[in-house]
Amino acid sequence: MxxxxxxxxxxxxxxxxxxxxxxxxxxxxxxxxxxxxxxxxxxxxxxxxxxxxxxxxxxxxxxxxxxxxxxxxxxxxxxxxxxxxxxxxxxxxxxxxxxxxxxxxxxxxxxxxxxxxxxxxxxxxxxxxxxxxxxxxxxxxxxxxxxxxxxxxxxxxxxxxxxxxxxxxxxxxxxxxxxxxxxxxxxxxxxxxxxxxxxxxxxxxxxxxxxxxxxRPVKKGKTKTTDRYFHFLIFKSEENTIIEQRIGKGIWQNMFQFPLIETLNINDKPDLTSFKNKTFESTPIKHILSHQRIYATFHHFDSLPDQAAQKRLTIKQSDIQEYPLPRIIDRYLEEQDVF
Ligand code: SF4
The missing domain is CATH 1.10.340.30 (Hypothetical protein; domain 2)
Structure with missing residues (x-):
């Protein structure tokens, strides 16, 4: 030795x-x-x-x-x-x-x-x-x-x-x-x-x-980080809400989230005209992943959308923890006491 x-x-x-x-x-x-x-x-x-x-x-x-x-x-x-x-x-x-x-x-x-x-x-x-x-x-x-x-x-x-x-x-x-x-x-x-x-x-x-x-140590260069702008839609009826499963490759694969609209720039507003009874909009919340910075805004509605899009699930609000959620959503629910 x-x-x-x-x-x-x-x-x-x-x-x-x-x-x-x-x-x-x-x-x-x-x-x-x-x-x-x-x-x-x-x-x-x-x-x-x-x-x-x-x-x-x-x-x-x-x-x-x-x-x-x-x-x-x-x-x-x-x-x-x-x-x-x-x-x-x-x-x-x-x-x-x-x-x-x-x-x-x-x-x-x-x-x-x-x-x-x-x-x-x-x-x-x-x-x-x-x-x-x-x-x-x-x-x-x-x-x-x-x-x-x-x-x-x-x-x-x-x-x-x-x-x-x-x-x-x-x-x-x-x-x-x-x-x-x-x-x-x-x-x-x-x-x-x-x-x-x-x-x-x-x-x-x-x-x-x-x-x-x-x-020491010397590093050649840092991996490029991209910014993404997410708008999550939290629909609430008396006891229900809507979630969807993420499919395909990329972050949070197979996990569940609120319906999502992604915009290209921080100042772009998502088109929410088809949804009624909006009650609240959070400020963008920053969440850092390995190669991405997510800026997530949560939009709250006091009703469910008229027509549920495909692949979306209507679930009881109280059951949401049964589904694997990205950390940013889990933390938002807890901190804002959403349901
Ligand atoms: S190996 Fe690290 S901790 Fe030990 S003397 Fe060198 S720099 Fe300091």
Missing amino acids: SNFTLLIVDWYRLNKRNLPWRSESNPYFIWLSEIILQQTRVDQGMAYYLTFTKNYPTVLDLANAKEQDVLNDWQGLGYYSRARNLHFSAKYIQNELNGVFPTTYTEILKLKGVGKYTAAAISSFAFNEKRAVVDGNVYRFLSRVFDLDTPIDSSAGIKEFQKLADTLIPEINPGEHNQAMMEMGASVCTPKNPKCNACPVNEKCLSLAKNTINN
Whole structure:
């Protein structure tokens, strides 16, 4: 084991956060935790991890669940394709792999929604396969320790960092080494104000020596974000309202929403002339997704439209939580006490 691994693993054993998936060797639970924690803070992801392991204690329970229930349990986490992929892969394991979770990196990589990073994490944590994990935390940590300025979002950078991580990972306990690398990035070598004084490799850190910490890691360019302008129509009769299911690809696939009119510009007004008894219009509410900024305006009506459009459902207002809703709608209902 190299000196580098010894330093970070010793530190990890003393300082690791006590997280429920840390002591897991069940690959199914590790898979759940990794998918839930993608793009999600640990404190936010924890409740979802506990819900999923309780509601679907085995991969077969997840395979046999209704997609709507899975999406409901996922509600609030965003990136709903991740939940759909989990469900799809659970069914694949049930039908194609006799219900047995795959045990090697190569087989795990075949699961839908599992990339190299996740396959390396599951195979090394659950099966101690020597596969180096490179996630955002590891990119940052390595770019600083070795003062690397190759952009981490370039193909050259992805190769270079993976190669370096592959040379650092030991034969013995590669899973623990991976966990230590990730934890270093998450807890010590943080994006802002890294805790260099408490860092076990500060004497080796080239960025610290060269004062380049704030310029590491280097990124080529940010993904373009588009603005979208949504107008949701909340129709209310005595106890009913109307919702519709989103179909096709894109955000919030298969989820439910109030009837939607989208406009191209912030100042465009939707054509609402065919709807009666408008009572209220909210100010636009901003909601940020990975590559989109949504500006949503909610228009309230005290009646249902004369003719229900196809694919719209008339439901009881009190039943709305039975349907998976995008976070922005769920929050608006709660904050405005709409029903
Ligand atoms: S010394 Fe500071 S910058 Fe270098 S690896 Fe440690 S925490 Fe990160």
